[in-house]
Amino acid sequence: MIxxxxxxxxxxxxxxLPGRAFLKLEDVRKCFVRxxxxxxxxxxxxxxxxxxxxxxxxxxxxxxxSTLLNLIAGLTRVTSGAVLLEDREVNEPGPERAVVFQNHSxxxxxxxxxxxxxxxxxxxxxxxxxxxxxxxxxxxLDLVQMGHAKDKRPSEISGGMKQRVGIARALAxxxxxxxMDEPFGALDALxxxxxxxxxxxxxxxxxNTAIMxxxxxxxxxxxxxxxxxxxxxxxxxxxxxxxxxxPRPRQRLELITDERYIHAREAVLKFxxxxxxxVEAA
Amino acid sequence: xxAMPETSQFVETAAxxxxxxVAAASRQETLxxxxxxxxxxxxxxVGERIKEVAANVIPPLVVTIVLLVIWQIAASDPKSSLxxxxxxxxxxxxxxxxxxFVNGPQDIGLGWRVLTSxxxxxxxxxLAALVGVVVGAIIGQSQWAMRGLDPIFxxxxxxxxxxxxxxxxxxxxxxxxxxxxxxxxxxxxxxIINTATGIRNIPQDYRNVAEVxxxxxxxxxxxxxxxxxxxxxxxGLRIGVGLxxxxxxxxxxxxGGVGIGFFIWDAWNSSRLSDIVVALVYIGLVxxxxxxxxxxxxKVATRGTAAA
Numbered sequence: 001m002i003x004x005x006x007x008x009x010x011x012x013x014x015x016x017l018p019g020r021a022f023l024k025l026e027d028v029r030k031c032f033v034r035x036x037x038x039x040x041x042x043x044x045x046x047x048x049x050x051x052x053x054x055x056x057x058x059x060x061x062x063x064x065x066s067t068l069l070n071l072i073a074g075l076t077r078v079t080s081g082a083v084l085l086e087d088r089e090v091n092e093p094g095p096e097r098a099v100v101f102q103n104h105s106x107x108x109x110x111x112x113x114x115x116x117x118x119x120x121x122x123x124x125x126x127x128x129x130x131x132x133x134x135x136x137x138x139x140x141l142d143l144v145q146m147g148h149a150k151d152k153r154p155s156e157i158s159g160g161m162k163q164r165v166g167i168a169r170a171l172a173x174x175x176x177x178x179x180m181d182e183p184f185g186a187l188d189a190l191x192x193x194x195x196x197x198x199x200x201x202x203x204x205x206x207x208n209t210a211i212m213x214x215x216x217x218x219x220x221x222x223x224x225x226x227x228x229x230x231x232x233x234x235x236x237x238x239x240x241x242x243x244x245x246x247p248r249p250r251q252r253l254e255l256i257t258d259e260r261y262i263h264a265r266e267a268v269l270k271f272x273x274x275x276x277x278x279v280e281a282a
Numbered sequence: 283x284x285a286m287p288e289t290s291q292f293v294e295t296a297a298x299x300x301x302x303x304v305a306a307a308s309r310q311e312t313l314x315x316x317x318x319x320x321x322x323x324x325x326x327x328v329g330e331r332i333k334e335v336a337a338n339v340i341p342p343l344v345v346t347i348v349l350l351v352i353w354q355i356a357a358s359d360p361k362s363s364l365x366x367x368x369x370x371x372x373x374x375x376x377x378x379x380x381x382x383f384v385n386g387p388q389d390i391g392l393g394w395r396v397l398t399s400x401x402x403x404x405x406x407x408x409l410a411a412l413v414g415v416v417v418g419a420i421i422g423q424s425q426w427a428m429r430g431l432d433p434i435f436x437x438x439x440x441x442x443x444x445x446x447x448x449x450x451x452x453x454x455x456x457x458x459x460x461x462x463x464x465x466x467x468x469x470x471x472x473x474i475i476n477t478a479t480g481i482r483n484i485p486q487d488y489r490n491v492a493e494v495x496x497x498x499x500x501x502x503x504x505x506x507x508x509x510x511x512x513x514x515x516x517x518g519l520r521i522g523v524g525l526x527x528x529x530x531x532x533x534x535x536x537x538g539g540v541g542i543g544f545f546i547w548d549a550w551n552s553s554r555l556s557d558i559v560v561a562l563v564y565i566g567l568v569x570x571x572x573x574x575x576x577x578x579x580x581k582v583a584t585r586g587t588a589a590a
Contacts, residue, residue: 075490093493105487109509109584118505122495153585173495 021048028081040235056220059230098175102182104162106154113150140172160191180212373556399541406465407526418477439471443529457537468529469522480514516580527569
């Protein structure tokens with residue numbers, strides 16, 4: 001099992017092991033069998049991700065993005081190939097690969113505080129004292145600026161706030177990899193921009209390895225180090241991987257006129273709308 | 283339930299519509315100018331409250347009175363086979379006004395009898411709730427258990443309480459555990475079926491959260507399954523408590539003792555019809571309160587869950 005990580009002072013981790021990928025997908029293939037018919041969702045998916053990298057996975061709906069994320073999370077198993085985290089095969093879910101779900105998935109019967117605390121208690125139950133766990137819970141709520149609403153229930157806060165609590169819950173597990181499944185998909189544009197900025201700040205502070213699914217081109221370019229573009233399903237593959245190459249910290253407004261930003265955006269758009277146009281009921 | 287037609291019963295004042303008595307009281311009072319404003323607002327709030335209560339109390343009161351009058355007229359004939367309300371009032375006044383008298387081992391007030399019956403229901407229903415939730419949780423988890431057991435439960439749950447009694451008397455050879463068993467077996471089905479349904483309907487999201495957190499099965503049961511299924515479980519418990527109250531009366535009629543069910547049987551054997559009617563009212567009111575009690579507990583216990 002996972003050894004509980006030492007309470008980490010939130011600093012950037014730069015210990016990259018040369019020549020060895022932190023998270024590796026090796027020739028992953030995934031099929032679902034339904035009613036005796038085998039449907040191939042993903043094939044020949046290979047990818048190496050460095051520690052601390054921010055990766056976006058983009059593609060049209062139905063291309064298996066979420067399946068890919070679930071495979072990394074361990075919520076579903078590969079049909080063939082392997083997912084390796086620090087050279088160990090992933091075949092079950094665990095807190096070292098925390099997931100921020102698309103629809104926040106907070107437990108409605110728990111308060112905001114308890115939703116984070118349940119994760120803290122589970123991951124650090126033996127490693128930290130009660131007071132330390134309380135402090136760590138509050139620390140993570142403050143990180144997403146939700147400390148003030150700790151006693152509210154999920155039904156009493158807005159969609160953006162719920163998603164922030166979901167992010168706090170995931171971060172509180174001190175994951176090696178933070179997995180985000182269209183984390184801002186259900187939010188309005190202004191809230192989305194605000195949360196994107198927050199995620200960027202948190203990533204800069206903590207240096208987490210992060211994988212985010214999105215269908216928003218601007219979001220992908222703004223946040224990621226690399227953008228993984230998926231071809232259309234069924235049997236989706238990685239079509240292209242784009243190195244964004246814009247130095248951090250990035251400023252949303254400054255980027256609008258930035259040459260590299262415009263270029264990256266254009267490349268993704270061309271991939272999605274010229275070469276792999278979404279075909280209804282292909 | 284709109285209170286509009288009732289406004290005619292209220293007097294219009296500066297403070298709004300008030301019942302005549304309150305309006306008269308506020309007119310008599312001459313207050314210093316500075317306190318008048320706040321006082322008016324307070325009076326108006328009291329008025330609102332009274333109006334609200336009246337809207338809920340007056341209609342059932344009126345209907346009850348009308349029904350009693352019809353009953354009185356219908357049963358006032360001396361040859362009538364059933365007693366009239368006034369007759370009951372005269373015959374069974376002591377039962378109505380003194381629920382907790384004790385005149386001997388079998389001659390006790392209806393309050394005591396109800397408490398005895400409630401004790402039985404308490405034991406039988408608690409067992410049913412416990413077993414129902416656990417069995418329901420197991421069945422809800424397993425597709426095969428559901429397929430195998432659900433049809434059997436659907437058949438068994440339609441068996442009337444009294445039909446279980448001979449079997450349980452034969453099995454336990456004693457009246458007291460038989461009565462408890464009948465309550466248990468009547469109340470357990472809706473709890474099982476609703477719990478199982480609730481657990482099958484737990485969103486995949488919550489299961490995913492539990493998996494990522496690596497909750498063990500006990501933690502999953504307490505922290506995810508029970509709260510997520512709570513609205514369903516409480517629906518089952520509410521149906522169950524109603525059924526167990528139905529069963530107690532039937533069971534006591536046959537097993538004897540000092541419960542309210544046996545009282546009815548005893549009263550029938552000695553032709554005290556008025557006593558039976560009073561007992562019926564007691565049973566109805568207690569059943570109503572039991573239902574409301576479980577509903578209230580459910581409301582508190584499922585806060586948050588239902589709103590999601």
